Ligand SMILES: Nc1nc2c(c(=O)[nH]1)N[C@H]1C(S)=C(S)[C@@H](COP(=O)(O)OP(=O)(O)OC[C@H]3O[C@@H](n4cnc5c(N)ncnc54)[C@H](O)[C@@H]3O)O[C@H]1N2
């Protein structure tokens with residue numbers, strides 16, 4: 001059986017980042033830059049006031065204080081969007097508002113709280129150095145500057161920055177298209193009238209949600225019967241997708257057909273030394289990479305987190321690795337067997353401030369309620385010896401609702 005790391009390496013080797021496409025800025029949230037975002041203007045484009053007040057020549061007001069204000073002559077006004085066209089000479093001041101261009105000749109702004117407006121004069125009650133309350137041109141960025149690097153997962157702040165840089169569109173990696181196919185005679189769609197031995201296909205909807213949460217586009221192909229021809233016909237719906245993910249039918253039973261039937265399947269492997277999730281298929285079916293996940297709901301969820309999420313990340317030009325952290329054990333664990341174990345656990349904060357991971361006492365791979373309640377997976381290496389409360393363990397956090405199976 002393949003070890004988890006080897007399986008992941010073999011899967012990831014089959015994928016590279018998808019080509020770039022151009023998207024309008026409002027659609028760029030959550031997408032990954034395929035090319036750096038380069039400013040198309042300088043920001044601020046001109047020296048601008050950072051306060052409402054008076055634009056002055058700092059040399060004119062050196063002796064100014066609250067008790068002995070210096071009087072200057074008002075020669076005009078500069079408001080945001082309405083610059084003052086003239087120049088400030090000795091003994092002159094211009095009324096100015098936040099964001100407005102600093103008039104020529106002025107080198108500082110005095111806050112209006114320190115000044116007294118006297119009609120065509122202003123009494124300045126504070127001395128300020130040159131540059132006070134002025135944002136110089138290009139303080140934020142300059143035209144041609146790289147603002148966001150290739151590979152950046154775009155946040156709302158990034159969208160705002162790109163807009164400020166006058167970039168109405170961005171070049172991002174195309175979203176991965178993932179076909180999801182459930183299998184099994186017992187599987188019905190949510191909302192279907194259920195027969196006596198039927199199960200609702202929770203896995204497929206969870207996988208579609210997971211794909212969406214990771215920036216992909218999911219195509220739910222429905223449910224294939226435990227019949228090779230039917231399965232192959234349904235799987236043909238994955239043509240043109242970047243990946244076909246199946247759930248169920250991955251094991252050794254007489255009704256488990258995913259491995260045998262997908263037309264032109266080239267099989268890379270079908271078992272991985274992990275629990276849950278041992279029956280795991282990877283190969284190519286009719287030219288489309290196929291990831292065959294086990295049917296047990298927790299197994300499908302855990303395997304999706306470990307193998308599908310990294311693929312989706314790589315296809316979008318992101319680092320593929322799952323994030324991990326170290327926590328202290330909140331309950332003892334027995335020695336592990338020869339498969340890597342991924343135990344569903346809650347996370348809390350210990351008295352010393354360190355995270356504490358407490359595994360659920362029962363770890364059945366059909367218990368979706370525990371997976372939904374879990375905050376993390378504790379990773380136990382093959383042959384790990386028994387562990388006591390307080391021992392340090394590696395965990396994969398399930399943050400951000402990433403795994404909502
Ligand atoms: N003799 C062996 N038996 C099994 C082995 C093995 O190595 N030797 N592996 C076990 C393990 S581990 C797992 S996990 C399961 C997975 O098997 P399959 O991938 O073939 O899954 P199915 O048999 O089709 O279904 C298992 C279980 O999951 C339910 N299921 C299936 N699809 C869905 C769905 N879309 N939504 C919700 N639930 C689903 C299904 O009803 C079954 O209860 O095999 C063990 N057996």
Ligand code: MOO
Pocket residue numbers: 274275276277278279294296299365
């Ligand atoms: O993936 Mo199977 O449960 O290891 O339960």
